Amino acid sequence: MGIKQQLGLGVGTAVLGLTLIGGGTFAYFSDSSETNNTFAAGTLSLDAEPTEVIDVDNLKPGDSMIRDFELQNNGSIDIDTVTLETDYTVIDAEGDNTEDFGDFIEVEFLYNADNLDEVIFETTLSELQDMEPEAISEHIFYPDLGDDGLPVDESHDLVVKFNFVSDVEENLNQFQGDALELEWTFVGTQADGEEI
Structure with a gap:
């Protein structure tokens, strides 16, 4: 290494050292402030009351x-x-069913208990089981709930009429002693998010 290079390296080192020393001697005013923020998710709570809509024995055609x-919104959204x-599940007592018991249980969704002749939608249990949930909402819940949905702390009464149809050509004797266990699951969904 030549003398010029050694001299240049020495000068560069000196300048760097002075910069570090000089930089450490300046002081600035400073201040800080903290914020405490919270994101709390709401709850979506749809309840049905009573939880057992129907329980009948000794049912016969006709x-x-x-x-x-009642559907209740017990959440905060x-x-x-x-x-x-x-x-649903059919329990075939005799093991002789050639038809689906659900084809012969007609379901009528009614407007309210005072107007039992005003049917919102009519179908059978077997058709209801095969329907898309959105289609069911369109036919059953939208006419009653409409654009308002089910606001927090509100409830909505629903009336259902079940008919064991008798005006059919099929032999209904095959259903003697049978049972049909029905499970309905109501699913509530929130509206789109919004700027708060």
Whole structure:
């Protein structure tokens, strides 16, 4: 290494050292402020009351049963839409069924208990089980709930009429002693998010 290079390296080192020393001697005013922020998610809570809508024994063709129940929004977020999922199991007592018992249980969704002749939507349990939940919402819940949905701390009464149809050509004797266990699942969904 030549003398010029050694001299240049020495000068560079000296300048760097002075810069570090000089930089450490300046003081500036400073201040800080903290904020405490919280994001708390709301709750979506859809409840049905009573939880057992229907329980009947000794059913025969031609019987009709009207039941009412209440959907409640017990959460902290408005429910925009409600859909219904249907599932049932037939317990064939004799093992001789050639038809689906659900084809012969007709379901009528009614406006309210005072106007039992005003049917919102009519179908069978088997058709209801095969329907998309959105289609069911459109036919059953939208006419009643409309654009308002189910706001927080509000409830909505629903009336359902079940009919064991008798005006059919099929042999209904195959259903003697049978049982049908029905499970309805109501699903509430929130509206789209918004700027708060």
